[in-house]
Amino acid sequence: MIQTWSLQDGRQSLVLAAEREHLPEVIYWGPRLPDGEDLDVLARAHQMDVTGGMLDQNPELSICPEATRTFPGQPGMILRAGDGTPLLPKFCFEKATKEENSLTLSYRDQSNTLTYRAHFAINPTSHMITARAEIESGAPVHLHWLSAPVFPAPQNSDDVIDFSGRWCGEFQMNRTPWSAGMRYRENRTGRTGHEHFPGLIVPCHGATNTRGHAYGFHYGWSGGHRMIAEELPDGRRQIQFGDAARIEHTPQCKFTSAPLYAMFSDDGINGCAVSFQRHLRDEIVQFPHPDQPRPVHYNCWEAVYFNHNLPELKEIADRAATLGAERFVLDDGWFGNRDDDTRALSDWEVDRRKYPDGLDPLIEHVHGLGMSFGIWFEPEMINPDSDIHRAHPDWALGGEDQILGRQQKALNMALPDVQDFLFDRISAVLSAHEIDYIKWDHNRVLPMPDAAQTRGSYALIDRLRAAFAHVEIESCASGGGRIDFGILERTQRVWLSDSNDALERLRIQHNAAIFLPSVVTGSHVGPRHCHTSGRVIDIRMRAWVAAQRHMGFEMDPRELTDDEAEVLTRTTKWWKDNRNWMARADILRLDSADPSVIAEQQLSETGDHFVVFAGVADTSRQIAPRPLRLTRLSPDVMYRVDLVNRDDAPALSRGAPALKSSPLELSGQYLMNHGLMLPWQFPLHMWVIEGTKI
Ligand code: GLA
Secondary structure (H helix, E strand, O other): OEEEEEEEOOOEEEEEEEEOOOOOEEEEEEEOOOOOOOHHHHHHHOOOOOOOOOOOOOOOOEOOOOHHHOOOOOOOEEEEEOOOOEEOOOOEEEEEEEEOOEEEEEEEEHHHOEEEEEEEEEEOOOOEEEEEEEEEEEEEEEEEEEEOOOEEEOOOOOEEEEEEEEOOEEEEEEEEEOOOEEEEEEOOOOOOOOOOOOEEEEEOOOOOOOOOOEEEEEEOOOOOEEEEEEEOOOOOEEEEEEEOOOOOOOOEEEEEOOOEEEEEEOOHHHHHHHHHHHHHHHHHOOOOOOOOOOOOEEEOHHHHOOOOOHHHHHHHHHHHHHHOOOEEEEOOOOEOOOOOOOOOOOOOOEOOOOOOOOOHHHHHHHHHOOOEEEEEEOOOEEOOOOHHHHHOHHHEOOOOOOOOEOOEEEEOOOOHHHHHHHHHHHHHHHHHOOOOEEEEOOOOOOOOOOHHHHHHHHHHHHHHHHHOOOOEEEEOEOEEOOOOOOHHHOOOEEEOEOOOOHHHHHHHHHHHOOOOOHHHEEEEEOOOEOOOOOOEOOHHHHHHHHHOOEEEEOOOHHHOOHHHHHHHHHHHHHHHHHHHHHHOOEEEEOOOOOOOEEEEEEEOOOOOEEEEEEEEOOOOOOOOOOOEOOOOOOOOOEEEEEEOOHHHOOOOOOOOOHHHOOOEEEEHHHHHHOOEOOOOOOOOEEEEEEEEEO
16 A cells, blocks of 8 residues: 655655555655656656565665664664663654645654654745654653754766865855765754755756756754754665754653755756845744834944943944944944953843943943844853852853863753843833844853753843844844854844855855845944954955945944045945845845856846845966856846946956947847956955846
8 A cells, every 4th residue: 555645836845655554765856756756656657676685575765764664874864762761763654744835754663652743835836845853752851963854865966065164164065976985964062053054955966056956955054053964875865954962961761853945946046046145035034123124234243342431332323324324233342341352241230331321322322323232142142250150150061171262161051040031131221122133142062962052042042032132133143154044043144154255255155045045144344454364355355255245334434535436325325226126135145157256146036126236256277258147037038237346346447348348238048148248357346236127
């Protein structure tokens, strides 16, 4: 007997089939099948042959491969009984609940009183499949590993792309060729981390940003994940994602995986990117005021660091407002005796030495300039040199002799007292002032990974959001150390990186766009002389790179020359004029024929309008620019294409490419297949091109 189930949208079909009572396997996942396809026949057609040196039948690559069924790869679950005895479940079908766009399957293991449930949902608009696994037990058990429902990976794929990084260098893409055995990533830092963004792209042969078949995965959890991309001896491939192993420290009766987000794309990596961007923006992030445009930020960190001085901050606020800022964010240094990063974390009370009359004079000044006010917290952290640590040394997570990170420890977020304390202190600041934004930081890894810590952080944020629904939260962790769809269920912006170096930012943004829409991705214009890289980058490049995402400034505006201030004001105005349609645009990574050009196209929801940002990241090998091919336009439609910043052409651009002097009318076909001829440009500069359907 074969049982089958399917989920589909306009683009893809996902078909599961189970033999007898066994757990099902995904037998098809790809372009949408015709309506009449007989799924039983499909299940039989899916059978692999058996030859010498193999078992007499091929064990299923099920949604939770079981060690008890001679599965030749990594199992989907590892459990032990309360006394430590390994449990080796063998699940049998219990029931299936199928609705139009969702499927829940339940399986029982009688001898161990275990129930396994897999839940799948498909969103026909974003083409996102969301899958979760759950295990329930009659008696408390220890969980070592639970994969979200396991997906097969295509065999016509040469490699997998996953993401690593570091402070000031997030979202680095790694390609690993498939071969027998596995690519195993495990993040044991206790937070999402710069090092291990929980995402994976599996491109099929020949897929690029704009073409071909590709599969995308993201695990929505902030406590550290484990990923397995494994090729079995018989050639089949499996993808597993779950919480990092052994991060549940107590036996429990129920465990749930975080959601695994997955999709098939028939138009390259961009098809995955657009699904992730839209799904995150429209289904996951909850903006307190969805109808209000994203305000231009000013953040004072790189201007003053811990040196807070009211007259100076007011002067900075004045200048920021003149440049076009609409929200002023007071960063680290306003509380306790926080004169540097060695002390005072957890002492969340205004420093009366720096603010003798409290925060009101600054907040009123900022409001008077028409800006809203945001403030920095790092709630999960404590310095040993703080009043709270002296009063409650037992609130810190980890041993006395642990290695500190930025001179700080993490608080034990599983303790109700810690949660109440943080709720009270943060609420006191939010209730006493008109504050509508928190930059929520998390600057160190945990002493050891612990799922209870992540659940504690989530609970605190949820509680604060319920009490202060108008407050928006930015997730920061030394830049991009806590970016994932789990934290973004409860926050609205990410501080993508501490690198305000426009060159580095260009690449980080380009790669992060595979997962993140513009509206949540913070990007600031940094100082002329970059504090984290030492590079000196022209204001034009710095301003345009910030204008690619949710724009802000983070330098001391008093350093700006008149020319720099003028360029920044103009670019900010451009951003404000365009932010409404850009907030709903798809960010499409272009297949640049010149590896030194990092280019993207933001295409409006209606397809009527686009902007291309072509960043010259390095000196090209060839002497003249290569044509830049656009994507997802209508081939037969004419577009009016114009260079927004033609004045930026340097004297060394001596020729006369038409775009240099006037707008052009070109067909989608030409733009997508020949591409735009841009003027020559220095490295560390950016061309910006706008296009409108005629
Ligand atoms: C982290 C953040 C920075 C800044 C500092 C303040 O490093 O990433 O943006 O807020 O903390 O200490």
